[in-house]
Amino acid sequence: MSRPELIAEARAELDGLVVAGRLRTRPVSSAPVGRTVEFRQPGGRKVLINWATNDYLGLAHFLPVRNGAARALRRAGAGAGAARLLGGLAIHRQLEQAYARFVNREDCLLTTSGYQANLCAVTALASDPEDVLILDRMCHASTYDGAKLATGTLLRFAHNDVEDLERQLARTDTARRRIVCVESVYSMDGDEAPLAAIAEACARHHAALVVDEAHALGVLGPGGRGLCAEAGVTPDLLVATCSKSLGSQGGLIAGDSALIELIVNRGRPFIYSTAPCPAAAGAAHTALAQLDRHPEWPGELLVAAARLRDGLRAQGWDVPTGRSPIVPLIVGSEAAALALAAKLAEAGHHAPAIRPPTVPEGACRLRLTVTRAHRPSDLRKLLAAIGSRQ
Ligand SMILES: *Cc1c(COP(=O)(O)O)cnc(C)c1O
Numbered sequence: 448m449s450r451p452e453l454i455a456e457a458r459a460e461l462d463g464l465v466v467a468g469r470l471r472t473r474p475v476s477s478a479p480v481g482r483t484v485e486f487r488q489p490g491g492r493k494v495l496i497n498w499a500t501n502d503y504l505g506l507a508h509f510l511p512v513r514n515g516a517a518r519a520l521r522r523a524g525a526g527a528g529a530a531r532l533l534g535g536l537a538i539h540r541q542l543e544q545a546y547a548r549f550v551n552r553e554d555c556l557l558t559t560s561g562y563q564a565n566l567c568a569v570t571a572l573a574s575d576p577e578d579v580l581i582l583d584r585m586c587h588a589s590t591y592d593g594a595k596l597a598t599g600t601l602l603r604f605a606h607n608d609v610e611d612l613e614r615q616l617a618r619t620d621t622a623r624r625r626i627v628c629v630e631s632v633y634s635m636d637g638d639e640a641p642l643a644a645i646a647e648a649c650a651r652h653h654a655a656l657v658v659d660e661a662h663a664l665g666v667l668g669p670g671g672r673g674l675c676a677e678a679g680v681t682p683d684l685l686v687a688t689c690s691k692s693l694g695s696q697g698g699l700i701a702g703d704s705a706l707i708e709l710i711v712n713r714g715r716p717f718i719y720s721t722a723p724c725p726a727a728a729g730a731a732h733t734a735l736a737q738l739d740r741h742p743e744w745p746g747e748l749l750v751a752a753a754r755l756r757d758g759l760r761a762q763g764w765d766v767p768t769g770r771s772p773i774v775p776l777i778v779g780s781e782a783a784a785l786a787l788a789a790k791l792a793e794a795g796h797h798a799p800a801i802r803p804p805t806v807p808e809g810a811c812r813l814r815l816t817v818t819r820a821h822r823p824s825d826l827r828k829l830l831a832a833i834g835s836r837q
Contacts, residue, residue: 468781469802481508482820484797495797496825498815503772504665504744505820506694506734516695519729527722531557532711538725542689542697542732549735550672550685552701556710559723561661561688562589564698567714568657568684569593569628571706574713577623581615583607583630583640587659590628596715599624606633609644616652625654631674632662635806635814637773639667642678658682665692666749666771670742689731693738696727744819748772751817754826763836776813776833784811787833794832 464470477492478485482505484497506512519538528534539557547555558564570593573580578599582590585606594601602619604611612627619625627649629640642658649656658680660673664687668677671692675682684706689697700710710717738744752772759766759774766774778784784800791798791813798813806812817826 468785474799479508481505482818482822482825495792495795496821496829498796498798498813498817498829500816500818501662501691502694502820503692503748503816503818504694504734504738505818506692506737507730508820509694509734509737511737512694512730512734515733516726516730519725519732523725525726526724529722530718530720531722532718535722536725536728538728538732539722542728542735543699545732545735546687546699547701549739550676550701552681552685553704554707555699555701556707556714556717557723557728558698558700558714558717559720560696561659561686561690561698562592563716563720564686564688564700565589565659566593566596566716567698567710568686568700569626570597570715571710571713572624572626572655572657572684573597573599575599575623579619579622579625581612581619581625581627581654583628585633585635586628586630587634587661590657590659594628607638607640609641609648612645613648613652616648616654620652625649625652626657627654628657628659630659630661632660632667632771632773634662634773635801635812636767636775637662637769637771638767639674639769639771642674642680646678646680646682655684656680656682657684657686659686661686661688661691662771662773664688665738666745668745671738671745689727689734693731693734695730695734697723697731748817748819751819751821751826754823755815755817755829758826758830759833762830762834764833765836772817774815774817776815777810778813779809779811781811784813787813791829791832794828796829796832798829 476484477487483494485492485494523536543555543557580594581602584603602615604615632639658675663673665671667674685701687699689695749770755774756766781802788800801814802811
């Protein structure tokens with residue numbers, strides 16, 4: 448195929464996305480992204496209140512966390528320089544030990560992203576053609592991509608449906624190993640998994656359990672330790688990320704030492720990718736220490752989330768019940784979601800439309816995330832801009 452043909456085919460595919468209202472582009476903020484986001488426009492700069500960040504505790508801009516990044520940068524340089532097995536740094540190990548202590552597990556492995564952490568967890572456990580992975584239908588793309596990279600069969604169960612999970616477990620009782628993967632808080636709806644019932648079903652069927660706490664670390668559970676801690680569940684592997692409420696970057700996998708050592712030896716995404724840059728690890732390490740020192744932060748965040756949910760309900764919006772700072776405003780079609788996002792941008796709010804394949808067909812939405820950095824007046828302005836449900 449000639450390059451002009453390749454380009455013409457790419458253009459045709461992109462045109463199809465435009466027609467479907469599904470083209471994605473890369474917004475570029477002209478200032479650091481935090482409570483606000485700033486765009487340069489022909490008429491000048493436009494500062495919008497940011498409702499699209501996962502930096503739930505506002506730690507990406509918190510001075511001690513930035514100082515933690517700077518300290519690590521000064522000590523260890525801008526980049527790690529090599530994959531972990533060739534050139535690991537003290538700050539990497541300190542972060543692993545701090546998270547393992549925080550969630551009371553034997554050991555932890557730091558990866559370069561949460562995406563990579565799920566690839567590692569899934570591929571390390573499902574490594575034989577006789578293995579069966581059983582994923583909640585709504586699991587994050589990184590877990591599904593891990594399943595593609597893993598060896599064995601992939602099954603799904605209906606979202607948060609323990610009875611359906613039981614059926615999948617019952618019909619795979621002869622497998623060498625079953626691995627069930629769930630999230631504690633789902634990233635698009637902000638709803639919570641029935642972790643105690645899921646863990647009980649896994650134990651009864653001798654299946655392994657992997658729980659991704661990406662949106663629960665720093666948000667839910669005692670002192671922000673996550674929903675597993677709250678539910679008294681000890682999964683075989685506990686996955687989290689430094690990129691959300693820790694305000695930095697990097698993936699975390701915690702569990703028993705033997706399983707962590709197995710991932711060190713078998714987790715290709717970990718083995719063949721450069722270790723996180725020192726500044727990212729330093730920032731996450733300080734953020735975790737700050738969270739440990741401020742067990743009241745998650746509760747304050749949940750109060751703000753409840754205010755947003757209550758405000759929307761009072762205006763006639765059908766907001767799913769839940770506690771998390773992820774508040775979906777489901778409007779249906781691509782066009783409706785894009786129109787509402789444009790209306791809010793006009794009124795000074797950044798809340799981009801979320802469309803398939805990130806969410807199911809017909810469930811286009813604005814995914815609002817409230818953070819500890821938002822002010823009460825931000826919330827009032829947002830509610831006024833959204834208005835009543837027509
Ligand atoms: C964001 C997210 C990840 C990926 O984490 P990154 O650190 O951004 O790569 C994994 N799982 C879930 C549920 C997420 O929401």
